[in-house]
Amino acid sequence: MSAPKNERALNPNASIVLVGCRGAGKRTLGFMGALHLRRRLVTEDHYFEKVTGLSRGQFISQNGKEAFARQNIDVFKRMLDSNRTDCIIECGMSSFTEEAQNALRAYSRTHPIVYIHREREQISLLLDAADADQLLKADEKHRGCSNLEYYNLFDSSKHTSLPASGAGTPMDGRQAGPSKLLSAREDFTKFLGLITGRGATRAWLESPFSVGAIPPEFRSYSYALRLRLSYLVDMDLEWEDLEARGDCVELIIDHWPDDLLNVVANQVALIRRKMGVPIIYHVEENPRGERRRSAAEKDSMDSELLELGLRLGVDYVSLDLQRDEAFVDRVLRHKGRSKIIGNYWHMGFGAVPWVDERHVENYQRAQALGCDIVRIVRFCTGDSTVEVCEEFKRRVQQTLPDPKPPLVAYDFSVLGARTPLQSRILNPVKHPDMENERDHLATVCTCTTSFEDLFRQFLLDPLQFYVLGSNVSYSLSPAMQSAAYDFSGMPHTFQAITCSTLDSLNQICISDSFGGGCLTAPFKVAIMPHLKVMSHHATAIGAVNVLLPLRGQTNAILDHANSRNKSGRARDFFGDNTDWSAILTCLRRAISPRNYVQPSRTTGLVVGAGGMARAAIYALIQLGCRNIFIHNRTARNAVEVASHFNQWAAAQGITTSSKGNGPPTEICRVLPSLLDPWPPGYQLPTMVISCVPATSVDGNPPADFEMPFDWLRSPTGGVVVELAYEPLVTPLVxxxxxxxxxxxxxxxxxxxxxxxxxxxxxxxELMTGRMAPKKLMKDVGRRTWEHQQQGQQQQRVLSYSSSDIVQ
Structure with missing residues (x-):
């Protein structure tokens, strides 16, 4: 027995073709994808004009519709054939024709053809009422000539403008309409990472301790939040309630509503957008409540649903290996980049005991078929101890040849999965408030209670975390981190400790209970010569703001990453930088479509030349900006930072066209004076990041930076990111x-x-390896800041009262 050939293991450099109805968003997504993958965008309209020298309308006017139809399909085929690699190809209305669809079917043997679709009602709004139904019905044929599909979810969220806010008041409506394209961009670029196979690899190489860098099956402990389609279509929880409730989601197709394929595609898109975790896609063999169907009819529907999961590019597809061999073979041949979880379900009384050799044989079959994970689950009525299951797993680990796919094996009963949980990875869990009586595998366990049990069993240890620097007394981090620990079931502590020397820092870090530290001035740059291991980002920036102990038993980074939440002597320390990614997230969220970054034109301004300024510059570079100006009170420091990034960019092959007085490879330039006019030949800045403290630090005067009026004349406006929050309303704000x-x-x-x-x-997420409860942490941060402001106000009142008494 051998693994079937994966017919969808396409060349990652193969051009990606986008097809779909007008209004589905192909052009916008194509532009985003081309920027992300650094590929050339080819559009059908432009290519037709390039080949014929005429627009479509001009060609029809001069040659007639019949000649246009013949020419159009010829140009369409030539477009595909001439752009086989490193392109994003956006197809227009030609893809509705039968001849074009035949060409796309042939092209799909070697290239990703992605069907882009969205809510029918949203597309109908953009089409003539008379044409909408006919066009949308014809659009469904794109499924037959494509091998992948992406549901371009409409963002219905409402955004408010920034109200006038007085000094010392939190700006709850702090952003003026974050771009609705942000979510689509994040979703689509992740989708591209999945279908090209480069997403996880890139994350691992850049920062191996990030949550997205380590797949759930390779973590120390991981949990799969079970969500049934029958629940999701009318769920009684909000999406934000499901945040950080599992390391992945197992979407169970247990219900066949009308318009089933589009309903499922919509739910996959919602999980990706709202939860941002990997998806396990499982088609239940016997959906509850469905009418009886013939075996052939049901097999056909199951096959179509599993094919849909593969087309949607989900992270994992759950495949029952007890099904017909032809059925199993068909799924494995079409797996593409999705990982396959090979399942053996032993249901009902008299389930095969763990000592039975058939379990080992089943594992070996899954291994031979090329399954990425093997899951064996059996119904238990008290006839099996935990030790028996553990002995089976040891037997598999010690006696079978490598490579061995990760094994998930556990008992369950009518009360749910056995607790304490028997498996380390992909344990089934539920939301604590979820009413879902039909799910007998996860009626008891939640991610939080399961993780708490690991500390009670002394498999994990309470640790001490810190924010460390010379001016951290007002830090909001202890409140935010402590709230996240409570939410996640971790008995850790987090403190703000003022220190300013490397010796004092070292005394804290060498403790066996040191879990990690957030570094502020003066450590961000000073710590770097003392670290042997750093992330790609920290090395590029030249500054570290997160310090982690390395406690793995080997030198493998994965071993160290899986030793988080465990105490002991640190073998070494790892440095990373999260300042840049936080700034990048805020920029992406706030930038408008009109100011979408164009590498050769967009201009950014960074104020400051410290560690935060370095992170800001790196964020702009990662966003695609190639014209960055730096202003700092001490010009010498700005020149040093600009030189660092110009040298780094040159080494990376990141260049920009020559403008002004700089050489072609100079992406960072210094503005010595606020009195100077904006440099000629460059657009006015549309991204401004202030990286100077608003309060006095180390005896230096507080920042009083304001933008010169002439530098604010961008006709499309822009984004101002203020990093200081003490006070919140700085002179710039x-x-x-x-x-x-x-x-x-x-x-x-x-x-x-x-x-x-x-x-x-x-x-x-870096320090614990767990998903963060983002909304909770942000809410706690805001409330803590408000309490601090109230306390400071009371202190001022008391101070004034004392002064009056003295007088």
């Missing part, structure tokens, strides 16, 4: 509020609390 109200409402202000919340979320 106050200036921009007035400017928005009186001059240009197109500017968006992102305050320091928004940025610090993103930083805390990134740090939590």
């Amino acid at each position: 106050a200036q921009m509020q007035i400017f928005r109200e009186n001059v240009s409402p197109s500017w968006v202000i992102v305050d320091g609390l928004e940025v610090v919340g993103e930083m805390a979320i990134e740090a939590f």
Whole structure:
């Protein structure tokens, strides 16, 4: 027995073709995908004009419709044939014709053909009422000529403008309409990472401790939140309630509603957008409540549903290996980049005991078929002890040849999966408030209670985490991190400790209970020569803001990553930088479609030259900006930072066209004076990031930076990100509020609390290896800041009262 050939293991450099109805968003997604993958975007309209020298309308006018039809299909085929690699190809209306669809079917043997679709009612709004039904019905034929599909979920969220806010007041409506394209961009680029096979690899190489870098099956412990389709179509929880409730979601297709394929595609898109975790796609063999069907009819529907999961590019497809061999073979041949979980379900009384050799044989069959994970689950009525299951897993591990796919094996009963949970990985869990009587595998366990049990069993250890620096007394991190620990079932502590020397830092870090630290000034750059291992990002930036102990028993990074939440002597330390990614997230969320980054034209301005400024510059580079200006009080420091990134960019092959006085490879330039006019030949900045403290630090005066009025004349506005939050309304924020109200409402202000919340979320995930409860952490951060402001106000009142008494 051998694994069937994977017919969809396509060349990752093969051009990606987008097909679908007008209004589905192909052009926008194509543009986003081309920028993300650094590929050339080819559109059907432009290619037709390039080949014929005429627009479509001009060609029809001069040659007639019949000649156009013949020419159009010839150009269509030539477009595919001439752009076989490193392109994103956006197809227009030609893909509705039978001849074009035949060409696409042939092309799909070697290339990804992605069917883009979305809610029918959203597309109908963009079409003539008379044409909508006919066009949408014809659009469904795109499933037959494509091998992948992406559901372009409509973003119905409402965004409010920034209200006028007084000094010392949190800006709850702090952003003026974050771009609705942000979510689509994040979803689609992740989808591209999945179908090209480069997403997880890239995340691992850049930062191996990030949550997305380690698949759930290779983590120390992982949990699969079970969500049934029958529940999701009319669920009684909000999506935000499901956040961080599992390391992945197992979507169980247990219900066949009308328009089934589109309903399932919609739910996959919602899980990706709302939860941001890997998806296990499982088609239940006997859906409850469905009418009786013939074996052939049911097999056909199951096959179509599993094919849909593979087309949607889900992370994992759950495949019952007890089914017909032809059925199993068909799924394995079409797996593409999705991983296959090979299942053996032993249901009902008299289930095969763990000592039976058939379990080993089943594992060997799954291994031979090329399954990426093997899952064996049996119904238990008290006839089996935990030790028997553990002995079976040891037998598989010690006696079978490598490579061995990860094994998930556990007992369950009418009360749910056995607790304490028998499996380390992909344990079935539920939301604590979810009413779902039909799910007998996860009626008891939740991710939080299961993780708490690991500490009670001393498999994991309570640790101490810190924010460390010379001015951390007002830090919001302890409150945010402590709230996240409570939510996740971890008995860790988090403290803010003021220290300013490497010796004092070392005394804290060498403790066996040190879990990790968030570093502020003066450690971000000073710590780097003392670290042997750093992430790609920290090395590029030249600054570290997160320090982690390495406690693995081997030198393998995965071993170290899976030793988080365990105490002991640190073999070494790992440095990472999350400042840049927090800034990047805020920029992406706030930037408008009109200001979408164009590498050769878009301009950014960074104020400051410290560790945060380095992170801001790196964020702009990662966003695609190639014209970055730096202003700092001490020009010498700005020149040093600019030189660092220009040298790094040159080494990476990141260049920009020559403008002004700089050489072609210079992407960072220094603005020595605020009195100078904006440099000629460059667009006015549409992204401004202030990285200077708003309060006095180390005896230096507090920042009082404001933008020169002439530098704010961007006709499309832009984004101002203020990193300081003490006070929240800095001189720059106050200036921009007035400017928005009186001059240009197109500017968006992102305050320091928004940025610090993103930083805390990134740090939590790096230091614990667990998904962060993002909304909770941000809410706690805001409330803590408000309490601090109230306390400071009371102190001022008491101070004034004492002064009056003395007088």
